[in-house]
Amino acid sequence: xxxxxxxxxxxxxxxxxxxxxxxxxxxxxxxxxxxxxxxxxxxxxxxxxxxxxxxxxxxxxxxxxxxxxxxxxxxxxxxxxxxxxxxxxxxxxxxxxxxxxxxxxxxxxxxxxxxxxxxxxxxxxxxxxxxxxxxxxxxxxxxxxxxxxxxxxxxxxxxxxxxxxxxxxxxxxxxxxxxxxxxxxxxxxxxxxxxxxxxxxxxxxxxxxxxxxxxxxxxxxxxxxxxxxxxxxxxxxxxxxxxxxxxxxxxxxxxxxxxxxxxxxxxxxxxxxxxxxxxxxxxxxxxxxxxxxxxxxxxxxxxxxxxxxxxxxxxxxxxxxxxxxxxxxxxxxxxxxxxxxxxxxxxxxxxxxxxxxxxxxxxxxxxxxxxxxxxxxxxxxxx
Numbered sequence: 001x002x003x004x005x006x007x008x009x010x011x012x013x014x015x016x017x018x019x020x021x022x023x024x025x026x027x028x029x030x031x032x033x034x035x036x037x038x039x040x041x042x043x044x045x046x047x048x049x050x051x052x053x054x055x056x057x058x059x060x061x062x063x064x065x066x067x068x069x070x071x072x073x074x075x076x077x078x079x080x081x082x083x084x085x086x087x088x089x090x091x092x093x094x095x096x097x098x099x100x101x102x103x104x105x106x107x108x109x110x111x112x113x114x115x116x117x118x119x120x121x122x123x124x125x126x127x128x129x130x131x132x133x134x135x136x137x138x139x140x141x142x143x144x145x146x147x148x149x150x151x152x153x154x155x156x157x158x159x160x161x162x163x164x165x166x167x168x169x170x171x172x173x174x175x176x177x178x179x180x181x182x183x184x185x186x187x188x189x190x191x192x193x194x195x196x197x198x199x200x201x202x203x204x205x206x207x208x209x210x211x212x213x214x215x216x217x218x219x220x221x222x223x224x225x226x227x228x229x230x231x232x233x234x235x236x237x238x239x240x241x242x243x244x245x246x247x248x249x250x251x252x253x254x255x256x257x258x259x260x261x262x263x264x265x266x267x268x269x270x271x272x273x274x275x276x277x278x279x280x281x282x283x284x285x286x287x288x289x290x291x292x293x294x295x296x297x298x299x300x301x302x303x304x305x306x307x308x309x310x311x312x313x314x315x316x317x318x319x320x321x322x323x324x325x326x327x328x329x330x331x332x333x334x335x336x337x338x339x340x341x342x343x344x345x346x347x348x349x350x351x352x353x354x355x356x357x358x359x360x361x362x363x364x365x366x367x368x369x370x371x372x373x374x375x376x377x378x379x380x381x382x383x
Contacts, residue, residue: 003313006312007309009305009309010305013302013305013306014306014323016295016298017299020295020299021296021299024188024292025187025188027191028187028188028190028292029187029188029191031190031191032188032190032191032193036242038147038150038151038153038154040150040153042146042153045076046128046129047128047132047149048077048126048128048130048131048132049077049078049079049133049145050132051063051079051080051081051133051135051136052082052114053081053082053086054084054090055086056086056090056136057089057093062139063136063137064093064094066144067079067134068104069140070140070142070144071142071143071145071146072146072149074103077145078105078128080105080107080122081094081107082107082109082118082121082122083106083107083108083109084109084112084113084118085108085109085111094106107122114219114221116220116221116223116226117216117218119133119216128210129209129210130152130207130210131209132145132205132207133206133207133208134246140205141246143244144162144205144246147243147244148206150244151239152209156196156236157196157237157238158231158238159201159207159208159227159228159232159237159238159239160206160207160208160239160241161189161198161201161206161244162202162244162246163186163190163241163243163246164186164245164248165245165248166179166182166183166249167179167249167250168249169251172251172252174252174253174257174355174358175250175252176348177352178252178257179252182250185202192292195284196238197232197288198238198239199285200224201225201227203224204246205244206228209231212234213227214226214230220267221266221270222270225267229275229278232285233277258358261358262365265363266366266369267374268366269366270370272297275289299360300360301364306327307324310323310324311324330357334350334353334356334358337350337351
């Protein structure tokens with residue numbers, strides 16, 4: 001009996017990893033090949049852009065200019081920026097914009113609160129129909145706001161994800177892998193959009209109906225995921241508009257990216273235990289949620305179970321030696337990439353294997369932080 005249980009755990013673990021990293025993305029790739037069109041003029045809705053900033057003096061002017069240099073009517077647009085106790089010249093620069101543009105509003109918060117809580121405070125101050133939430137290092141095109149608003153002409157759509165184009169400095173150690181990972185996420189979201197169920201927004205830029213906003217709980221970290229999932233929970237669709245293009249630069253630095261993934265990982269488990277209503281009902285939204293997110297979040301545990309059960313099953317049949325060797329080769333490739341990198345030898349397959357292991361280790365550390373409790377939602381590392 002024990003042998004069958006161990007075999008079942010092995011098979012479930014293997015399938016879960018393959019499904020979330022191979023089978024599901026492949027299906028979404030097929031769906032994403034047909035562009036999703038949102039035709040017609042954009043509805044004339046009042047729009048409020050909400051943004052939390054912390055020490056963004058290097059990019060804030062470019063960001064503000066990109067939002068103000070828009071095709072969207074200025075009389076229908078408000079920009080609300082909250083400074084999370086910035087200590088550089090961010091506040092000074094934002095004050096200049098409030099003096100020049102009557103639709104720009106700036107609030108300085110004198111205690112570190114974290115992005116989610118600042119967005120909560122800003123949302124209370126607006127009467128707009130549509131909220132656009134964005135980060136300071138994400139640059140808009142002139143038509144970005146128009147295209148974010150256009151899908152809301154359909155009353156069944158509650159959230160719209162922008163199409164973000166990722167770039168990273170070429171001299172950083174995980175630049176290529178992170179850009180490739182983001183591009184893959186965009187592809188998956190485009191496929192999900194065809195089904196009306198984009199699972200979790202990417203916080204760089206997305207829009208939602210103001211009436212659907214649910215205040216982010218205190219100490220919650222991944223606010224973009226929380227807000228978009230609540231849109232789905234209320235029975236509305238979430239989509240990607242591929243014409244709502246924005247540009248974002250990621251660090252490409254392995255230390256910064258690891259810290260970011262650890263933090264997001266802990267926030268993912270917060271959301272997992274919050275959205276229990278998506279655990280059991282087997283519908284399209286629940287299936288996409290488990291396929292894209294939940295199985296990926298638990299992959300560190302599936303990897304451990306896969307290895308342990310494989311070792312046990314060697315006594316059942318020598319054929320399991322092949323799967324065990326394959327696993328060891330994966331881990332070995334990840335470690336070898338460190339040594340090869342020092343000799344300026346970069347093999348793409350090794351780089352991606354290492355990145356896969358790197359992400360899952362960060363997820364595991366994030367889980368431990370979640371278990372130990374998350375004391376605050378503010379963070380100093382650029383995200």
